[in-house]
Amino acid sequence: MDIRDLIEPFGLTTDSLQQGTLEVRTPIDGTPVARLAEQGPTQIDAAVARARAAFEVWRDVPAPRRGELVRLLGEELRTHKDALGRLVSVEAGKILAEGQGEVQEMIDICDFAVGLSRQLHGLVIASERPGHRMMETWHPLGVVGVISAFNFPVAVWSWNAALALVCGNSVVWKPSEKTPLTALACQALFERALVRFGDAPQGLSQVVIGGRDAGMRLVDDRRVALVSATGSTRMGREVGPRVAARFGRSLLELGGNNAIIVTPSADLDLATRAILFGAVGTAGQRCTTTRRLIVHHEVREALVARLKKAYASIRIGSPLEADTLLGPLIDRAAFDAMQAALGQARAEGGSVSGGARTLQDRYPEGFYVTPAIVEMPEQSPCVHHETFAPILYVLGYDTLEQAIALQNAVPQGLSSAIFTNDLREAEQFLAASGSDCGIANVNIGTSGAEIGGAFGGEKETGGGRESGSDAWKAYMRRATNTINYSRALPLAQGIRFGDD
Numbered sequence: 001m002d003i004r005d006l007i008e009p010f011g012l013t014t015d016s017l018q019q020g021t022l023e024v025r026t027p028i029d030g031t032p033v034a035r036l037a038e039q040g041p042t043q044i045d046a047a048v049a050r051a052r053a054a055f056e057v058w059r060d061v062p063a064p065r066r067g068e069l070v071r072l073l074g075e076e077l078r079t080h081k082d083a084l085g086r087l088v089s090v091e092a093g094k095i096l097a098e099g100q101g102e103v104q105e106m107i108d109i110c111d112f113a114v115g116l117s118r119q120l121h122g123l124v125i126a127s128e129r130p131g132h133r134m135m136e137t138w139h140p141l142g143v144v145g146v147i148s149a150f151n152f153p154v155a156v157w158s159w160n161a162a163l164a165l166v167c168g169n170s171v172v173w174k175p176s177e178k179t180p181l182t183a184l185a186c187q188a189l190f191e192r193a194l195v196r197f198g199d200a201p202q203g204l205s206q207v208v209i210g211g212r213d214a215g216m217r218l219v220d221d222r223r224v225a226l227v228s229a230t231g232s233t234r235m236g237r238e239v240g241p242r243v244a245a246r247f248g249r250s251l252l253e254l255g256g257n258n259a260i261i262v263t264p265s266a267d268l269d270l271a272t273r274a275i276l277f278g279a280v281g282t283a284g285q286r287c288t289t290t291r292r293l294i295v296h297h298e299v300r301e302a303l304v305a306r307l308k309k310a311y312a313s314i315r316i317g318s319p320l321e322a323d324t325l326l327g328p329l330i331d332r333a334a335f336d337a338m339q340a341a342l343g344q345a346r347a348e349g350g351s352v353s354g355g356a357r358t359l360q361d362r363y364p365e366g367f368y369v370t371p372a373i374v375e376m377p378e379q380s381p382c383v384h385h386e387t388f389a390p391i392l393y394v395l396g397y398d399t400l401e402q403a404i405a406l407q408n409a410v411p412q413g414l415s416s417a418i419f420t421n422d423l424r425e426a427e428q429f430l431a432a433s434g435s436d437c438g439i440a441n442v443n444i445g446t447s448g449a450e451i452g453g454a455f456g457g458e459k460e461t462g463g464g465r466e467s468g469s470d471a472w473k474a475y476m477r478r479a480t481n482t483i484n485y486s487r488a489l490p491l492a493q494g495i496r497f498g499d500d
């Protein structure tokens with residue numbers, strides 16, 4: 001595959017991308033497209049030092065002015081939406097519509113952050129002391145380290161960077177070693193925005209290329225005030241305690257195991273479409289992918305029949321072809337993990353349809369699969385595990401209490417949904433004793449969240465929240481200020497100390 005045309009819009013040249021040790025392959029057909037230079041410990045330390053120096057300037061720039069830089073970044077993204085979306089498709093294997101959708105999400109978060117840059121406000125709190133005012137102020141935090149996963153190679157950076165920058169922080173980004181090219185493209189667009197902005201400090205947002213070790217270097221660096229890490233629960237288990245050990249802050253966005261409950265009153269057409277997009281979209285490689293279908297016995301047969309029919313009509317192929325809905329898995333390891341999961345499901349009594357490799361004649365080094373539906377007798381160990389592939393486990397239920405218990409019984413807690421036309425069932429699902437996930441939807445599937453809401457999940461998903469609502473608070477530190485404008489010095493709690 002000739003990468004030249006794809007990188008040219010970002011001012012990148014093939015010469016600069018063929019010198020290093022990190023081989024980048026496109027999952028479309030497995031061909032190598034670049035060999036990137038990786039940054040070692042000394043270079044990463046220097047990047048953090050530059051970021052710290054940039055922070056010390058940037059934190060004093062008024063927030064609405066900081067917003068202007070993010071507005072310009074949004075403009076660059078609008079101009080290059082097609083080119084960046086296509087590069088995402090080539091590097092991560094997403095179909096074109098999803099690659100462009102990911103860039104649209106970047107544009108949306110930039111717009112959100114620009115508005116936010118005039119709304120970073122704290123509270124004024126009633127003081128118990130006369131002649132006193134108490135308030136909260138929010139201040140920039142420092143260097144934000146962003147570690148991202150392959151499956152949202154550009155959006156995750158923008159969710160973090162747009163907010164971090166308007167909040168007055170600097171950013172060092174370690175993208176996935178599977179998708180570093182798109183990171184270099186984003187950096188090029190950011191630098192164009194910087195030039196148009198004019199007076200931003202050097203090193204305000206940087207990219208470091210490398211694998212796990214490069215990520216660890218950021219994790220262990222005391223100058224990195226917040227580590228925002230997106231990836232597997234395995235990664236979060238390593239990162240969380242290490243950041244905590246140095247009393248740094250972490251924001252963890254880890255694996256999901258998302259379920260849709262379908263009740264007898266559900267609109268089955270709506271449910272079928274939502275399950276199809278949720279389970280098959282992005283080849284099952286979204287953190288919010290629908291992995292479990294918990295369906296009432298009364299409608300189970302009808303719904304599974306509809307799903308099998310819909311699955312049979314899905315076009316599998318190159319993500320660059322217009323009518324493709326299901327592109328490749330990221331690599332051979334992902335395919336092997338999928339086959340291992342299906343083997344385990346069979347051993348646990350599951351009945352598997354689909355899940356085989358396809359198109360290997362055309363793409364010997366591309367890993368395309370038919371999506372799998374696996375009917376399980378119970379929620380056995382294989383169902384508890386997030387396998388990053390298009391596998392949908394189907395489980396039956398009799399009462400809504402059972403369905404909610406099944407939904408909550410897995411270690412992850414990211415996204416969940418119920419399809420019902422019964423108000424009581426919907427409210428029961430959303431109540432404190434309902435879904436235990438960070439995202440709980442009614443008559444909408446588990447994947448495809450809007451940026452306006454806080455995004456993230458509970459339990460082994462890590463507890464972090466990014467994107468909309470008040471997620472910005474994770475990127476700032478809070479100070480409580482009490483101001484005495486009286487001539488006395490009353491103590492809190494009415495304490496008298498050394499006076500009459």
Ligand code: NAD
Nearest residue numbers: 149150176211212215216231232235238253254255256287
């Ligand atoms: P991964 O865990 O293999 O890698 C993610 C990133 O972490 C990469 O940049 C990697 O280099 C880095 N990394 C790995 N070990 C590290 C360590 N010990 N210290 C520092 N950095 C380390 O994940 P992946 O295969 O790229 O992505 C898929 C996973 O990401 C899935 O589990 C998916 O659910 C999850 N994900 C979660 C969200 C979310 O918002 N919750 C979003 C996207 C993806």
